[in-house]
Each structure stands twice: as C-alpha cells, then as structure tokens.
Amino acid sequence: MTEITAGGASVRREVAFRGGGFIAMPKPAYSWIAFAGIIALWQLAISAGWIDPVFLPSPASIVEALWQLTVSGDLWKHLSISLARIGSGWLIGSGLGLIVGVSMGLTSAGRAIGMPLVSAIYPVPKIALLPLLILWLGIGETPKVVTIASGVFFPTVIATLAGVDSVPRNLIAMAQSFNLPTRSIVWKVLLPSALPGILAGFRISVSTALLLVVAAEMIGAQYGIGAFLLTAGNLMQSDDLMAGVVILSILGLGFGAGLTALERVLLRWR
Amino acid sequence: MDVIIDVKRHSYDDLLVLEDIKIQVREGEIVAVIGPSGCGKSTLLGIAGGILKPSEGKVFLEGNAPPDCLNPLTFIFQDFALLPWRTVEQNVGLPLEHHKLSTSDRQARIADALQRTGLSDFAKALPKQLSGGMRQRVGIARALVVKPAVLLMDEPLSALDAQTRDLLMEDFLDLLLHERMAGIYITHNFQEALRLADRVVVLSRRPGRIKEVLTIPIPQLERTNKAALAPLAELGDRLWSLIRDEASVADREVIHD
Numbered sequence: 001m002t003e004i005t006a007g008g009a010s011v012r013r014e015v016a017f018r019g020g021g022f023i024a025m026p027k028p029a030y031s032w033i034a035f036a037g038i039i040a041l042w043q044l045a046i047s048a049g050w051i052d053p054v055f056l057p058s059p060a061s062i063v064e065a066l067w068q069l070t071v072s073g074d075l076w077k078h079l080s081i082s083l084a085r086i087g088s089g090w091l092i093g094s095g096l097g098l099i100v101g102v103s104m105g106l107t108s109a110g111r112a113i114g115m116p117l118v119s120a121i122y123p124v125p126k127i128a129l130l131p132l133l134i135l136w137l138g139i140g141e142t143p144k145v146v147t148i149a150s151g152v153f154f155p156t157v158i159a160t161l162a163g164v165d166s167v168p169r170n171l172i173a174m175a176q177s178f179n180l181p182t183r184s185i186v187w188k189v190l191l192p193s194a195l196p197g198i199l200a201g202f203r204i205s206v207s208t209a210l211l212l213v214v215a216a217e218m219i220g221a222q223y224g225i226g227a228f229l230l231t232a233g234n235l236m237q238s239d240d241l242m243a244g245v246v247i248l249s250i251l252g253l254g255f256g257a258g259l260t261a262l263e264r265v266l267l268r269w270r
Numbered sequence: 271m272d273v274i275i276d277v278k279r280h281s282y283d284d285l286l287v288l289e290d291i292k293i294q295v296r297e298g299e300i301v302a303v304i305g306p307s308g309c310g311k312s313t314l315l316g317i318a319g320g321i322l323k324p325s326e327g328k329v330f331l332e333g334n335a336p337p338d339c340l341n342p343l344t345f346i347f348q349d350f351a352l353l354p355w356r357t358v359e360q361n362v363g364l365p366l367e368h369h370k371l372s373t374s375d376r377q378a379r380i381a382d383a384l385q386r387t388g389l390s391d392f393a394k395a396l397p398k399q400l401s402g403g404m405r406q407r408v409g410i411a412r413a414l415v416v417k418p419a420v421l422l423m424d425e426p427l428s429a430l431d432a433q434t435r436d437l438l439m440e441d442f443l444d445l446l447l448h449e450r451m452a453g454i455y456i457t458h459n460f461q462e463a464l465r466l467a468d469r470v471v472v473l474s475r476r477p478g479r480i481k482e483v484l485t486i487p488i489p490q491l492e493r494t495n496k497a498a499l500a501p502l503a504e505l506g507d508r509l510w511s512l513i514r515d516e517a518s519v520a521d522r523e524v525i526h527d
Contacts, residue, residue, distance in 0.1 A: 174347060177321055
C-alpha cells in the first residue's frame with residue numbers, strides 16, 4: 001500500500017490491486033518450446049551415452065524406425081487393421097450405448113432395469129472378458145470388435161444418460177406446452193440438448209477403444225498396432241516399439257482433434 | 271375463449287400446495303396472480319396450461335378459439351425456454367413444425383410474429399447473441415405464432431432488468447389489449463400486476479388459497495395518467511397489506527430450508 005499524502009490526522013492511501021491471476025492464458029509457444037526441449041535433451045542423453053539406447057532409443061532412431069515402417073508398408077498393414085477394429089467396435093458400442101442411454105434417460109422402466117446392470121458391469125475391465133469372448137465367438141475379428149464395443153458401450157450409456165438428465169426440464173415443458181409429439185421432443189429438444197454430454201462421452205470412449213484395441217491385439221492377433229508392439233518388445237526392438245507408441249499417440253491426438261472439430265460444428269451455438 | 275380453473279386440491283406427496291382455487295378468466299381479460307413465495311402460483315399456471323395434472327380438479331375452456339389458433343393455451347416462460355442451438359426464426363417456428371401448414375403460411379406466421387415483436391432484423395441470430403429482453407421477445411413471438419386464445423405468463427419479466435421490464439411491459443399490454451386474448455399473469459411484482467391486469471387474484475401462503483380478488487377499475491390505457499396514480503398506489507398498499515405477513519414468513523421459511 002503506497003502512502004500518497006500524510007498531513008495532520010488524515011492519510012490518503014492508494015488501494016493496492018488485489019485481483020488478477022487464476023486465469024489460464026493461452027501460451028502456444030511455451031508448448032512447442034517445452035516439447036522441442038524435451039526431445040533435444042532426450043537426443044543429447046542418448047548421443048552422450050548417458051542412457052543405453054536398448055532401453056530408450058533416441059528420437060532420431062524412432063523417426064528412422066517410423067520411416068522404415070512406412071516405406072516397407074508394414075505401418076499401413078498394422079494400422080489399417082487396428083483402425084478397422086476400432087472403427088467397427090466404436091460404432092457398434094456407441095450406437096448401442098446411445099440407444100440404451102436415451103432409453104434409460106426417458107423411461108422409468110429402462111432406468112430401473114439398466115442402472116443396476118450398468119453399475120455392475122461398467123467397472124469390470126473389458127479386456128478380462130476377451131478370453132471368454134474367444135471361447136464364445138472363436139478366434140478372429142469378432143471377439144476383438146466385441147471387446148472394444150463393450151468398452152465403448154458403457155461410457156456412452158453413462159454420458160448419454162447424464163446428458164439426457166441434464167436437459168433443462170423447462171425446455172421439455174415448453175415443447176409439451178406446444179403439443180409437440182414425443183418423437184419430436186426427443187429429436188428436436190432432448191438429443192440436441194444432451195449432445196454436449198454425449199460428445200464428452202465420445203472423447204472418453206475413443207480413448208477406451210484405443211486402449212482396448214492394443215490390449216486385444218496383444219492377446220490374440222497377428223496384425224495390428226498391439227501385435228506389432230508385442231512383437232517388437234519380444235525382439236527387444238525398442239526403436240520399433242517406441243515407433244508404435246508414437247503411432248498410438250498420433251492416433252489419440254487425431255481422434256481428439258476430430259472430436260474437437262465435430263464439437264465446433266455441432267456445438268457452435270454454445 | 272374463456273378459461274375456467276377449478277382446482278379442489280393439489281399436493282406434492284404429502285405437501286398440500288393448492289386448495290379450492292376457482293378462477294374464470296374471460297376472453298380479453300387479464301388476471302394477475304400474486305402471492306408469497308411458494309404459494310403455488312407457478313403450479314397453478316402449470317395446471318391451467320395442462321402441463322401439470324391437479325390432484326383433484328379440472329380446467330375447462332369455454333367458447334371458440336380463433337379460427338387460425340393452433341394452440342389455445344400458450345405459455346410464455348420466465349426463463350424464456352429457448353432452444354439455444356436454433357436461430358430466432360427457428361425457435362419461433364418450432365410450434366408450427368408438427369402442424370400441416372403450407373410453407374407460405376408457416377413463413378407468413380413466423381414473419382408476422384417476428385415483425386410484431388420487433389425481431390425481424392434478428393431472425394438469423396442465435397439466442398446467445400441476444401439480450402435478456404430480446405430473448406423474451408422471442409418467447410413472445412413463439413407464443414404469437416400459434417395465435418393463442420389464452421396466454422399463460424409465468425413471471426415473464428422477472429429475469430429482466432428494470433428498464434427492459436418497463437419497456438416490455440408496455441409491449442405486453444399493447445399485445446394483450448389488441449389481440450383480445452385471455453391472459454393469466456403470474457408475478458411477484460405489484461407494479462406489473464397493477465399495470466396489466468383487470469383483476470388481481472391474491473393467493474395465501476401454502477396451501478395456496480384465494481385470499482382476495484381485487485378488481486382494478488381503471489382501464490389499462492388510463493393507468494399512466496396522473497389521476498390514476500393515487501388509486502393505483504392505494505391498491506398497491508392494499509395488495510402489500512394482504513401478503514406482507516405471509517411473505518415475511520415465507521422468506522424465513524426459505525432461509526431455514
């Protein structure tokens with residue numbers, strides 16, 4: 001506090017600023033500098049011999065491994081299979097999750113029946129079901145796709161239910177007061193209003209799908225990113241292994257960016 | 271078209287909210303309903319509009335709705351109840367979408383409602399781009415588009431600042447007087463009740479019962495005249511004396527909840 005005048009009994013002081021802070025400012029340059037710094041330090045640590053490249057390959061050798069995977073066609077072979085599994089599993093799980101989530105949100109019977117089942121099965125790691133699914137469905141694509149679908153299904157149900165529950169009741173009352181048919185209320189009021197919650201659920205379910213595809217391919221697959229990672233690990237090809245990890249990271253970022261773009265289009269009204 | 275409300279009782283589980291409410295609102299008449307917080311005003315409006323089912327009682331419509339009326343009992347909501355992903359004209363057009371209207375008729379209705387509420391230049395705007403007053407105008411336009419016979423207004427101005435409230439109140443009055451609709455106007459605000467209503471129904475604290483019905487003998491268009499100020503102030507005092515004690519109890523009850 002700065003004293004400006006002090007004469008006689010009265011003292012005038014400037015009021016010190018106490019606000020500010022607690023606001024995250026965008027600093028994109030910081031992100032790039034930090035990222036580049038870590039990569040440079042990592043490369044330096046390998047080049048200087050501080051770290052054995054068998055345990056942690058250098059960024060340059062990872063890039064080299066990625067390049068070799070690309071030109072040999074192996075990258076696309078593994079990636080296309082993983083993407084097909086993720087795509088089909090995610091679409092099936094999300095589609096069913098949306099239907100079940102909306103049904104549970106809209107009907108008391110649906111909620112009464114669905115809630116205990118979802119609560120009981122959701123915490124079970126879905127990969128634990130893969131051996132059982134292989135027993136039921138045989139070795140092949142189906143058990144992997146079903147594992148991914150089951151992993152995607154539950155977060156979608158929960159996000160959709162939460163989205164439907166969060167729809168302001170006054171909007172439904174408004175629609176009812178104009179005698180909108182139930183179907184119109186669902187399509188024109190409820191689902192658009194629940195969309196932010198549903199899309200947030202998609203973000204979680206996409207990560208789950210990525211995680212499950214790797215796990216499922218590690219258990220029983222010849223091709224796919226998970227199978228590639230397992231083979232590279234078994235052969236101590238740590239540069240290939242890290243290249244696989246980089247591919248997964250890029251996939252995750254790509255899915256996230258895709259969802260952000262979707263949110264920008266579908267939720268531009270927010 | 272008249273609306274007749276005859277609610278013997280309405281309760282939420284064991285909590286009796288309304289009892290012995292009989293109100294008839296005639297075509298062209300505006301009835302304001304006031305009462306302390308929690309007396310069931312909004313519940314009563316919900317029952318009147320058919321979106322709440324009374325525990326015991328009925329609501330009747332008497333007479334013929336205007337020939338082009340698509341929704342005789344139409345609400346205007348306190349919080350506007352706009353769909354934020356729809357533009358102004360899409361919000362206004364929502365109540366028409368399940369009616370078999372020609373495109374030209376639909377567009378004419380929307381254009382007319384927008385023009386009457388001063389929204390023609392904002393047809394493509396999203397609700398988030400509008401002020402509170404403009405949002406409520408969208409709510410009013412959405413009500414007008416179905417050419418209602420009875421307008422049910424649940425504290426339509428309470429979410430707005432004082433200046434916007436005054437401006438919109440005059441627009442409301444203009445609308446209600448010109449359209450010859452019956453109107454039920456729920457409010458906490460004596461000024462609004464005394465400016466708009468032909469009669470003011472005062473409800474008691476829970477369970478809401480009709481405590482008194484005051485008729486305002488001065489035509490709405492004359493209420494801003496100097497000569498009307500004293501009798502209106504007297505009526506305001508009378509209203510306040512009717513609900514002051516109960517409002518105070520209701521206030522303490524809310525705090526202790």
